[in-house]
Amino acid sequence: MSGTMTEVYGGVWNRLRRDLFLVAMQLAAKTPLGMARYAFEQTAFYRRLYGRPPAEFESLPLTLKKELGSADPYDVLADAMRDQVALYGETTGSTGYPTPSFFTTREFHGGRALARITPYIGLLDGIMAENRAVVNGLTFGFTVAGMTFGDLLGSLGGVVANVGTRSTIATPERMARALRRLRPAVLTGTPIDILSWLRIVKEDTPDQYPGLLEHLKLTLSTAELCAASRSRAISKEFGFKHIDVYACVEGFFSLPCPCGEKHVLPIYHPEVFDERLNRVGTRGEGRFAYTNLLKKSSPLVRYLLDDFVTIADSACPYGFTASIEPHGRWELTVVLNGRRMGVRHFEEAIFSHGLFGDYRVVIEDDRIRVTAEEYGAHDSRETMARALSDVFGQRTEVELVPFGTITKYREIRQSKPILKIEDRRSTSTQVIPEYL
Structure with missing residues (x-):
């Protein structure tokens, strides 16, 4: 297995760095109860929610989107981190309750470490060695998806054009123009946006379309659900690799893997609940809640993201032990x-x-x-x-x-x-x- 891992990771150094980062994460992470106590001590939101210092983790109430989205954002900000936070983000609020989240510079750059952990790092390094152009079409604004992926790909050596989407500035035609002019190796966006931009290029400038596809080696998607069959169909149609990432603004980030799974990293304590919000366990199928054991600026404890998921043990050949499969809201x-x-x-x-x-x-x-x-x-x-x-x-x-x-x-x-x-x-x- 070590030979396979070295080949996928693109070299011994990447594989060893992966192991080092995972150990560092585990050492820095708090226990679930430790994070709950930290949240109570540091934030007005959790002092109100708990009423008294937490003594037992599984008896704590869930953190609900409605409560979090209705709260004063500064009540979620940790007292000790008020002078260190540098970025504020919110979810899109598509169901009525945009949830707040603060980030220190170090937390924001955490995506760089995650990029180095994934077994896809060998593929990314190889692509960047040939063509460093990246067009980042993920949303900018309150949601940090666009900024995070731009920072991540820039840290890998990419020359990133942060064009964004869903705005009056970055119209679909403007995105298509950027693709024609820059001929990137990497493109980020939701699946439907990627299909739209490529169709516009094909229709408006058919002579430049083959050259664009020749350069394009990888597309990365997040923010909207993408089934594995859809990802495979995109890759088959265009000839480039498509990778989907399950993540959220509030601070959960799964790790896509060549084994076909999305992995849960040890910095999270995942939990699954049934229809009536009875706890199923850390594995199973049901409503998803998680505790981020590392993020201290705006801690989230037993946060009910409320996606329908399956969490299972993993037999991943690259050493990851848990996987998550999102099924939708x-x-x-x-x-x-x-x-x-x-x-x-x-x-x-x-x-x-x-x-x-x-x-x-x-x-x-x-x-x-x-x-x-x-x-x-x-x-x-x-x-x-x-x-x-x-x-x-x-x-x-x-x-x-x-x-x-x-x-x-x-x-x-x-x-x-x-x-x-x-x-x-x-x-x-x-x-x-x-x-x-």
Whole structure:
């Protein structure tokens, strides 16, 4: 295994540095109860939430988005870190409660260490050695996704064009122009944004499109769910590597791995809860909460991110011991034939038939209707309908529409396309946030 690890990591030094960083993280991390006590001592928010110094971790209440998003941001800021924080961020607030988070310079640059831990570091180093141009299309603003990925790729030697997206400045056409002019090796953005930008280049300047694809070796996505089948379809269609990262502004960052899993690092204490918020354990399927054992500027203890996830032990050949698979937001899940399903379950099934743009699924009492935008190579509508009917256990109709029908790919996207699966059955348990 050591030979394989050395090859993937791009050399012995990268592999040894990975081991060193992991040990350093474990030494610096607090225990879950230790972080809870720190949060109580340092923040007004947790003093109100707990009422008295924490004595037992698992008896502590969960930190809920509504409470956190409604609080004064400075109540979440640790007293001891007020003179050290340098950056403030918030989630997009797509469900009505944008949650606050502060970062010291060291915490913000933490992504650099994570980049060195992933087994993909050998691939990244090899790409940068040939072409250092990077176009960063992730969102800038309150959310720190764009800034974090720009900093991370810059630390690896990239010449980063922080163009961003979802703004009046970085329109889709402006992004396409940057891609044509810079011919980057690495591009970041959500999956639908990447498809949109490449389609614009292909339509507007077809003579420059082949050259762009020749240079482009890697695309990185985050912020919006991307099933493994969708990632594979993107890679197959264009010939570059696509990697999806599951992360959040509040301070959780999974580690994508060539083994096909997204790993949970030892700086997090993950927990899974059932539908009624009874604790399942640190492994299992259900509602996701975590405690960041390292971040001290705005500590989060038993924070209910409330994504529907599966957390399991890992047999990763590169030595990571736990993995997490996100299925989508809990409140938007559906129960189909006795099985709870998130956006990922539907997306995994749809994109196993090829590459599509955006899509929508409507579940009715007597059928399921799937609408998908045509983009790349894919199976026939009839083949998809038969296969999806078998997967979902219910008659499924498939409609294929032109790319841009659901999401206008030349227009600025004002928000995330969160509601992809809509349950209209009389027995629906889906809860659509009022704000959304």
